[in-house]
Amino acid sequence: MTKQLALVIDLNVCVGCHACVTSCKEWNDGGTAGPLSDQNPYGKDPSGTFFNRVQTFEVGVFPDTDTVHFPKSCLHCEDPPCVPVCPTGASYKRAEDGIVLVDYDKCIGCNYCSWACPYGAREIDEKQKVMKKCTLCVDRIYDELLPPQDRRPACVMACPTNARLFGDVHDPDSDVSKAMRERGGYALMPEWETKPANHYLPRKIVKSVDPDRT
């Protein structure tokens, strides 16, 4: 079976610190994906291109609520709807490891791929005028000049709670496959049959112990 690199994100331990966001931005502002331009970064309405964002949702009704921190980036779908619609071939999925990438030298900035992504994972770079998205740090994970333990995406390296696992989801013995199998890893918006490679590990419901009663 071919390789499919992906992230598996553990919603039990994500604390919403945004370290993955800033680390991603820092790494990908340079290298093959950079620059990742910002507009008005110190002004009233700061905006910019990001590959990864952490969002927060409140689940349930007060007082029975859960705060779910939810990191969101390109899911590197196994059947990516953004790829066939690209008129230039700038958007492509790599056969060797399943990473979905954009060739910035071919992209004409028509935005059509972003319309074709149900997850909103693609963002135009307002300065370079080409579409950008998570590369799974493709310029890092194969870099043999880095020590082996550093050949991982910047977001994974930065996560203080180890909420982000990285590996080959087609290899049944990989850590990510085991985690998905043992802990009910699920995909986002399965209704569109995009078969996202990235998966999420659901919250385990843990009842807190009332110290006054014990």
Add this chain to the structure above:
Amino acid sequence: MNPPWSVIFFTTLIGAGQGLFVALFAVDAWSAFQGRVLLTQEFVAVSTGAALILVGAGLCASFFHLGRPGRAWRAAAMWRTSWLSREVIALPVFMVLLAAYGVLHWFGRPRPALAAGALAIVACLALFLCTAMIYACLKFLQEWHTPLTLANFTALGCASGLTAAAALASWCAPTLSYSYAAAALAVGALAYLLRITALARNARLRPKSTLETAIGVKNPKIRQIAQGAMGGSFNTREFFHGRPREVVRAARWILLVLIFPVPAVLMIFRPTSATVLFVAFVIQYLGLLAERWYFFAEAKHPQNLYYQAIS
């Protein structure tokens, strides 16, 4: 979706240009079939020129949609998979055949002109198909994912083209203007019914994606409390029109009144007046701008589920 004006002008202008050519060639083919000469050389030249100007103006508008217009030529590469790429090929092919048709007519070669026109019709219909399928093929944009998108793009384009043909005929081929006005009314009425059908269908749609499927948490009570950025992002600018509900409702009323009822009244009362027919075309075109704006504005992209609240 946030309606992009470049695409609104592009699709409405080429639609009118394509419709004008359909109107012209239908009479040309009919007269060849009958063995009579119904079209004057002058009318063919003016109509072909007008159709080329409309389609050319649309092509110019489309470049404003691109971040990197200088690389537009690359867009012909992926015709095997991309409707946008197919459109990029069909459009210039149609323009070349349309120009050939006009030139051959101008030099008094009606039979080769008819052959070029037949090929141009094929390219013209292919172009309608490609343009509509760009939207209709996106299955999670449920408002667009329907054969009605193709029907509307084609019928509305033909209706506005017929109105333009009636206006041009009343100016330089008066014997045809009455027939063209009648055809514009008939096709306009059909297009109007199809558009209303699409509006009614889309009003009943239930979104397949919910916050539950978007973040994969099974609980009907989910509310966003942060989207990861305070000052907006590409995701908030590209997929939200940000206009109040009243504006969207007004756009729907404008399209419902201007794409058919007003031009129809004008055409019924003064079917041979060049001025009135020209005004009817302009009014219908303004209606089509509102129609296309609304087409984008009413489409709810599932990614919007992730951008419900700033903080």
